Amino acid sequence: MKAVPTAVRDRLGWVGLAVRIVLALVWGWASLSKIAHPLTFVQAVRAYDATPEWLSKAIGYGLPVLELSIAILLLVGLITRYAAAVSVVLLLVFLVGIVQAAARNIKIECGCFGGGGVTTSTAYTLDILRDLGLIVLSVYLVVFALTKFSVDEALIKSEMVPGLTAKQAKSEKNVRRYRAARAAAEVELRHKQRYLALGTAAVVVLVSLIAVGVQGGRAKIDTSAVASTNASATTGVRVGNVQSPVTVDLYEDPQCPICKQLEQSGLGTDLEAKTKATNIKVNYHLMSFLDSSSNGNKYSSRAANALYCASDTSAAVFVKLHDIMYGKTSGKDNQPAEGTKGVPDSTLIAWGKQAGVSSATFSTCVSGQQHKGLVTAVTEEASKAGVSGTPTVFVAGKRIGAVNAVPTVAQIDAAITKALASAKSTAAPSPTPAATTSGSVSPSVSSSPSVSSSKSVSSSKSASASSSASASSSK
Known part of the structure; x- marks a missing residue:
């Protein structure tokens, strides 16, 4: 070469x-x-x-x-x-x-x-x-x-190895020594380079x-900073009767514009109606990954913290504040546009009062970001669950729509209807009372009174198991 x-x-x-x-x-x-x-x-x-x-x-x-x-x-x-x-x-x-x-x-x-x-x-x-x-x-x-x-x-x-002078190079002996020294130096260099x-x-x-x-x-999250009255890292804020047969898990970021579009297209109203009818229970997982989109003032984290602060008062107050954040005031969207500075804590506190917060500790909770650990924990649990974008919706443990595709209200509603039908069909039927004639007891009942009692207990256990499975799937 x-x-x-x-x-x-x-x-x-x-x-x-x-x-x-x-x-x-x-x-x-x-x-x-x-x-x-x-x-x-x-x-x-x-x-x-x-x-x-x-x-x-x-x-x-x-x-x-x-x-x-x-x-x-x-x-x-x-x-x-x-x-x-x-x-x-x-x-x-x-x-x-x-x-x-x-x-x-x-x-x-x-x-x-x-x-x-x-x-x-x-x-x-x-x-x-x-x-x-x-x-x-x-x-x-x-x-x-x-x-x-x-x-x-x-x-x-x-x-x-220093080179030979013109005079030294005339000696064959010097040349041989020089070549030997160079060869030894090259071997030593390779050894040093290899060991190094x-x-x-x-x-x-x-x-x-x-x-x-x-x-x-x-990276461990301080669990002492995660505690909240009506929320947890795995379920977010729980809204609705725990006995409702179907669980909806909704993953959102307060700064997410697509979440706002979905909410304003009627999702919140739809879920609220079904929750009041005790058909479903909703777990709201408020995440914070869009802090960089609020021009440095971390609106996602602060707004999510405010929502968890509102949940300390009640789930109903949380829902109202949630609707205000994604809604409009005087015809203008309350959610700050992506890439702009998010609203200050004073606005979040004012929205809380508008939602019906009566506790004096709410403003302290917001300004002090007392649920910052919970926001971090919810975001981490969502990441572990494979949530790679918002909004993401699960109904009875099943993701609605393709990954990274935005579900529609119609898709969510259809999934809820299907899950309700499935929950109803899997519930054990109630035992039919035996017919009686002239005050006499039917032979089928008198011959085996324990069977009816056993079926009733089995039905109760089956319904309980169904409710437990639904709650588990939301986690």
């Missing part, structure tokens, strides 16, 4: 230095933003709907530290070729993930630089082009790994594994 001229090698080294710095900054930025919010990044990984739960957590907790390790290695120029090769592999995985999400019409942010998860708008083309550009830069370092101002370069220089690569790789793997445990601990 023809040797690369020194001048060309120097130019490639300077270009490599610039590429190293760019990639190091990109990986460093990406990793630190994810390390700061481990739970959010796990939810972003789940949103791709491509990995089992254990792997989603391993990626969510361990990947950011691996990315940080790559950033450090590239910044100092240590085992540059291997670090760049890992960079290529990770970027290819990210690229495949984005392409499959786009092909499946899953609306998510890539989560490449923190945040991520479900969204109402996407930028897949930009994400794909960016990843392709970073792959090209990483491949450059795989091919031309020796760069300026790097540990790799310093290591090579430390094993260099293996040792560094072992450290990176060990640190990444430790990070899984550490980040997992940081």
Whole structure:
């Protein structure tokens, strides 16, 4: 193979230095933003709907530290070729993930630089082009790994054998010694490079594994901050008679414009009527993933917190505040437009009073975000349940419509009707009273009085089991 001229090698080294710095900054930025919010990044990984739960957590907790390790290695120029090769592999995985999400019409942010998860708008083309550009830069370092101002370069220089002067080169003995010294130095250099690569790789793997445990601990939700009078992390706010035969689980974000459209198309009125008729019970899961769409004031989290504060008063007050948030006042939508600043806490408190909140603690609960832990817990449980967008609706444990497709009120109503019919058909029939004549007891009853009693008990157990199964499915 023809040797690369020194001048060309120097130019490639300077270009490599610039590429190293760019990639190091990109990986460093990406990793630190994810390390700061481990739970959010796990939810972003789940949103791709491509990995089992254990792997989603391993990626969510361990990947950011691996990315940080790559950033450090590239910044100092240590085992540059291997670090760049890992960079290529990770970027290819990210690229495949984005392409499959786009092909499946899953609306998510890539989560490449923190945040991520479900969204109402996407930028897949930009994400794909960016990843392709970073792959090209990483491949450059795989091919031309020796760069300026790097540990790799310093290591090579430390094993260099001084060349012979013109006078020394005239001696065959000196030439043989020089060649032997160069051969020995090359062997020593390969040994050092091999041991350094293996040792560094072992450290990176060990640190990444430790990070899984550490980040997992940081991602735990404080259960003491989740307690609420009429709400829980798994059920959200429970509205309706617990004995109602059918459970509807409704997942929404206060900032979600499509949720507002569904509510204003008649969903709230429809569910309220069926709830009052004790046909259904509704679990409202108010999530917060669109904080970035409220121009920095985290409207999703604050509005969801206010709704849970209202539920402390009663489920009825919660429903009224819920309707106000998704409704209109003086002909104008109360929900702030996506990308604009959300309303302040004072407006949320005023809406609460409009909904009938009488407790003096409501304003404190809103301004102090006392149910912030509950909002986080509900969002996490929704992520675990495979909710990758809002609104998402389950009726009797079955998702309405395709994943990431917005259900209509008609679809939800049809599913409720079907579930009610199924619940009615599976309920055990009541025993028919035996006919009597002239005050005498029918032979069928007198011959086996215990059968009627047994059927009655069985019917009661069956109805109870049906109600229990419905409640379980909502979780």
